[in-house]
Amino acid sequence: MKAKALLAVLGILVLAGSAWACEYTSFMANADCYGWTASGTNTVCGSRDTLAYVVNLKQGGEIIATFSSIFVVWATDPVWSFDVPWGMDLCGDYVAEGHFYYISPDDVTSSHDFSIPFTCDCEEGGCHYTPGYWKNHAEAWPLMELTMGCVTYSQAQLLEILNTPVRGDATIILAYHLIAAKLNVANGADEPADDAIARGDRLLCMYPLFSNPRGPARDEILGVKDELCAFNEYIVPGCGDDNPPTGEMSTDIRLAPAAPAEDASWGAIKNIYR
Incomplete structure (x- = not known):
């Protein structure tokens, strides 16, 4: 009888130990x-x-x-x-x-x-760069020509545009950011900008480069420029040390420097629209 009681106690202890051992x-x-x-x-x-x-x-x-x-x-x-x-x-x-x-x-x-x-690590080519970067790093361009608005430009012509002072002309500042946005997309940037790029092209078809529109047209152009600027200045994780890069250019239409005398290459670009 004592043996049975002892076994019963041991059984209780074993069961209790199992309940406490969930770990x-x-x-x-x-x-x-x-x-x-x-x-x-x-x-x-x-x-x-x-x-x-x-x-x-x-x-x-x-x-x-x-x-x-x-x-x-x-x-x-x-x-x-x-x-x-x-x-x-x-x-x-x-x-x-x-x-x-x-x-x-x-x-x-x-x-x-x-x-x-x-x-x-971020995939190479996924960074976003500003107009100033592309202006100063021609060797990094993924494309040698771009269609902007209704005109196709060579790299040399695009660089001339990027070196053209704004002088208050909204089409020039839009062109800065449209060039940069298209180069960023071609370089692998995946933050969506298709709609803003399409509207920028449409506006430069309606108001060609150097046309200096006023009123609501100018306001619309500057609105699209702001969207493209945000895209171009978007910092991808891992790209923070490179964007914005050195050699940045002013794209604030109010801060653009006064224009020097036109040289032959700038005149050649303007002749496209004549």
């Missing part, structure tokens, strides 16, 4: 530019335990993607692992933060957290 016996996590991984082994209470995770991808302190799930770990196979891609191209500095925890009938609160910083 992670091993845990590993990692994150890189392609995705995150986590693996572990658990001491399971009873036949199975239910666990869950939440993994956040952050950039600049903001959450840009969240991954979460509930999963079951069985006593017969207490080893688990995850290998999850981000599902997007990453460029810049990030932090992956994860929280793995129990959801079980025993209400066990054992958990594991991780926080892993990592940096992803």
